[in-house]
Amino acid sequence: MIVYGRNPVREALRGPRTVARVWASDRAARDSWLRDAGPHLADDAALEVSDFEYADAGSLLRGEDALVLCLDQVTDPRNLGAVCRVAETAGAAGVVIGERRSAQVTPVVCRASAGAVEHLAVARVSNLADYLQGAKREEAWVYGASSAASAVPYDQPDYRGRVVLVLGSEGRGLRPRVAAACDQLIAIPMRGRVGSLNVAAAAAVLVYGILQFVRPGLTGFHKPGNLAPTDKA
Numbered sequence: 001m002i003v004y005g006r007n008p009v010r011e012a013l014r015g016p017r018t019v020a021r022v023w024a025s026d027r028a029a030r031d032s033w034l035r036d037a038g039p040h041l042a043d044d045a046a047l048e049v050s051d052f053e054y055a056d057a058g059s060l061l062r063g064e065d066a067l068v069l070c071l072d073q074v075t076d077p078r079n080l081g082a083v084c085r086v087a088e089t090a091g092a093a094g095v096v097i098g099e100r101r102s103a104q105v106t107p108v109v110c111r112a113s114a115g116a117v118e119h120l121a122v123a124r125v126s127n128l129a130d131y132l133q134g135a136k137r138e139e140a141w142v143y144g145a146s147s148a149a150s151a152v153p154y155d156q157p158d159y160r161g162r163v164v165l166v167l168g169s170e171g172r173g174l175r176p177r178v179a180a181a182c183d184q185l186i187a188i189p190m191r192g193r194v195g196s197l198n199v200a201a202a203a204a205v206l207v208y209g210i211l212q213f214v215r216p217g218l219t220g221f222h223k224p225g226n227l228a229p230t231d232k233a
Helices: 006-014 077-089 107-112 128-137 176-180 199-214
Strands: 002-004 019-024 046-049 067-072 094-098 122-125 141-145 163-168 184-187
Touching: 002 006, 002 107, 006 019, 006 046, 006 107, 067 077, 067 128, 067 199, 077 094, 077 107, 077 199, 094 128, 122 128, 128 141, 128 163, 128 176, 163 199
Parallel strands: 067 094, 067 163, 094 122, 141 163, 141 184
Antiparallel strands: 002 046, 019 046
16 A cells, blocks of 8 residues: 555554555655655655554454444545544544445545554444444443434433444435434534534544543543433443
């Protein structure tokens, strides 16, 4: 795989993948972090690395407070990359995508994530609804982002413990079977004329909302979360 762009190249050099060759402009090649890699001169920073290694989906919920993001048929690689950037910077345990009808980790995703995929566990599953059912057996609570009338405001549930956050593709949202596999649907209030957010923007709102409201040790803000109708206590 060829990874290109300054930030993706830098993160790939810091990550676990094997690097075969490196290219850089004359100016970039003078930077200490790139100079030691012995780059060949080119118009832009790039490097040839081993294929991306996907994580085991079953390993993502090992932590007692693991936060996992699942994407339901998000096909735009730039959206996948942006969501991975949100997940990595927030300290999420990983991102789960489908094996089919979903964007995979490609050079475009690496660039859109600013190299975040090099430090993030990304797993693939053959059936997302089945994965969510398995996550619930691991005592995770599954929340699906939705504009459905039954969805509650995103700041109401209790997000303590293992949490799986599911986001659908822009326009279609969550598929019915995936939505049905969620413990609860949550909504972001829309106060303007546009009725939805890009999936990456929605991920940022919800992920940092979870951290802000019920995980005060990870942010500078705290507002106690209210218990969801399916009370965990």
